[in-house]
Amino acid sequence: ETGVTQTPRHLVMGMTNKKSLKCEQHLGHNAMYWYKQSAKKPLELMFVYSLEERVENNSVPSRFSPECPNSSHLFLHLHTLQPEDSALYLCASSPYIGSEGKGNEQFFGPGTRLTVL
Amino acid sequence: GQNIDQPTEMTATEGAIVQINCTYQTSGFNGLFWYQQHAGEAPTFLSYNVLDGLEEKGRFSSFLSRSKGYSYLLLKELQMKDSASYLCAVREGKLSFGAGTTVTVRA
Numbered sequence: 059e060t061g062v063t064q065t066p067r068h069l070v071m072g073m074t075n076k077k078s079l080k081c082e083q084h085l086g087h088n089a090m091y092w093y094k095q096s097a098k099k100p101l102e103l104m105f106v107y108s109l110e111e112r113v114e115n116n117s118v119p120s121r122f123s124p125e126c127p128n129s130s131h132l133f134l135h136l137h138t139l140q141p142e143d144s145a146l147y148l149c150a151s152s153p154y155i156g157s158e159g160k161g162n163e164q165f166f167g168p169g170t171r172l173t174v175l
Numbered sequence: 176g177q178n179i180d181q182p183t184e185m186t187a188t189e190g191a192i193v194q195i196n197c198t199y200q201t202s203g204f205n206g207l208f209w210y211q212q213h214a215g216e217a218p219t220f221l222s223y224n225v226l227d228g229l230e231e232k233g234r235f236s237s238f239l240s241r242s243k244g245y246s247y248l249l250l251k252e253l254q255m256k257d258s259a260s261y262l263c264a265v266r267e268g269k270l271s272f273g274a275g276t277t278v279t280v281r282a
Contacts, residue, residue, distance in 0.1 A: 100179065
């Protein structure tokens with residue numbers, strides 16, 4: 059059992075719906091991440107937060123809107139998604155942002171399997 | 176951007192050894208990670224290399240050659256539970272992942 063939890067685990071939504079994904083980490087980490095994982099493709103980094111401040115936004119469409127109210131919680135708000143957005147959305151956390159290596163590995167949550175109809 | 180290449184699939188027999196190669200092309204380098212991901216589960220950290228050489232951790236070892244842009248993950252004494260996807264990830268500022276190698280262990 060990891061220290062990163064995500065809800066819901068599965069979500070089916072229509073293109074006109076609005077939904078939110080939630081991530082919570084119980085590890086005392088300062089950095090949190092959203093990734094998208096599509097079948098047979100590399101994990102794609104979407105957003106990075108450090109101490110509730112967004113530090114990276116990898117050209118993600120505006121229909122994905124992140125929110126980080128505190129260092130333990132991260133949300134991904136979804137609206138007017140497209141079928142190609144169907145994927146596994148993974149949240150991760152690490153002690154801090156930066157290149158310091160050992161001990162700064164990312165811990166992943168179990169993901170939300172999203173299907174857009 | 177980064178190119179991170181690893182084989183798509185590998186199959187091996189229980190008790191055997193399998194080596195998963197990863198090559199990368201980056202303008203900077205601050206470490207290479209290997210993660211294991213079982214189907215339907217979160218990726219979990221396996222190993223980290225930032226200096227050249229071999230890091231051994233039980234049945235799993237990871238090797239890095241920075242000059243060649245090359246790493247491998249070696250899985251020894253394979254067990255059925257080792258059937259999973261193995262992700263190579265390189266840090267250049269942010270962490271970038273390869274597409275993963277699906278390893279199937281057969282009895």
